[in-house]
Amino acid sequence: MENLWKKESNRPKIYVNPFKGIDEEYVEQVFDWLRQPNRRRLRHKIVSQPIPHDRQLRKRKLTAPIEVPHKQRKVAPKHGNERKGFNRKAPPAFSPKLSFARHNQFPDIAKVLDVKHDAKFGRHFIANRNIDVGEIIAVGRPFAEAVVCYSSSKKFYCLTCKKIGTDFIGCDNCADVKFCSKKCRSLNHAHQLECNSIYHRIESLEIKLAIQMVLNAIQGFSNADDLIRYFEKLLANNSLCQNGLILSLTKSSREDNILRAYKAYQCLMNMKSINNLFNSERTKRFLAHLVLHYLAIIPTNVWDSELNDEKNFAMRYIYGAMSLFNHNCAPNAFYSIKDNYGYCLTVRPIKKGEQIFVNYLGDRVEESKANRQSYIKREWGFVCDCERCKPKSRRFDTREMVEDPSWEYINSHFEDYLFPLGSNPRNRLRDECANFLRRHGNNWTKTLDNVIKLFILAITHEKR
Incomplete structure (x- = not known):
């Protein structure tokens, strides 16, 4: 690797042979x-x-479908001929689209982001304005x-x-x-x-x-x-x-x-x-x-x-500018793939000047701090010091969260994400989650994490 892009000293137009020492x-x-x-x-x-899951190749295992109790308490009613199978329309599908104009340099990224560089994070994206929850700030093909x-x-x-x-x-x-x-x-x-x-x-x-x-x-x-x-x-x-x-x-x-x-x-x-x-x-x-x-x-x-949720097909992608999103165990954005398009959705309020973080670990983020830190260090060579990993000097009081009217609604209507996309119950659940995240998104707690998961489901879930 030390010879990558080096040229021969006596032939300045010819690159060195990187395979010279191969057995x-x-x-x-x-x-x-x-x-x-x-x-x-x-x-x-x-x-x-x-396929063996080579640990070096598990760079950003996408967040798996979020497990929520699947007892279907409420079912969207059928009407008229739909009950007989006539004139049945396909349910609406989630299609990610940028919430803002495109970046001048990186067309897959929204214009509300700027590229910054420092010794700790390398090149990364920060917000150049306040960004609300539920905004799609990146969409692009690999x-x-x-x-x-x-x-x-x-x-x-x-x-x-x-x-x-x-x-x-x-x-x-x-x-x-x-x-x-x-x-x-x-x-x-x-x-x-x-x-x-x-x-x-x-x-x-x-x-x-x-x-x-x-x-x-x-x-x-x-x-x-x-x-x-x-x-x-x-x-x-x-x-x-x-x-x-x-x-x-x-x-x-x-x-x-x-x-x-x-x-x-x-x-x-x-x-x-x-x-x-x-x-x-x-x-x-x-x-x-x-x-x-x-x-x-x-x-x-x-x-x-997995390719379009088909477990028989494994797929790996390389994106351009979207690869600059750094990891955080308590991220302010969620990213995934839909119809071969990668996208990034904000799940916590982001203030001007704050960095955009996503979760590289997928389900591993639920493991203990020691396991997370060990895996991150082994795979990507850094130590995560996010608010979820830092030792807490005091225990955060969650009483204000659980007494929030939005939390009461979310807790009693958490299965409404099963309604069709665009339906009133599902939209209400999405909006209540968004309101909760706006008010309490500055401090990570397990309660906040559960609301984020439900918020993502309310936006992206599709019946299979």
């Missing part, structure tokens, strides 16, 4: 793997065992994503839009992928680069994601020299991302990144279109560094999720 036995293993016959399959590669099916399934996923279904169409030139429509098939330019390659036989989501990042980055460039000039200009300016070229996210120093990068690099060079594009020593060395750079970004910036 010959590993090199032979990779080439044996590449020589495997490309079996034509009618469905995606099925991995016999569940720069790259990778999917794997890890158990037997009769369903397929669309390679372009990631929709799950059964009646899908295939690629005209390979049997590795499926699309939900001809439109999605025509829109997927990255597959044209990796079609009929070994890419879809790769079982490592990390390597697949790095390859996909490279394929997305090179689109729009007719030759490698233009790509190199553009990339080096961004590196010199320490740019975060521009035209999909993500650069300055936090990089890990995993010892096996070189080996993974070598495997990803050889897989790319095994693609005819990539081999034709990177056909000189200079361009090949650049590609090797690009792969290594992206692999170093993944462990500390990946979003981890």
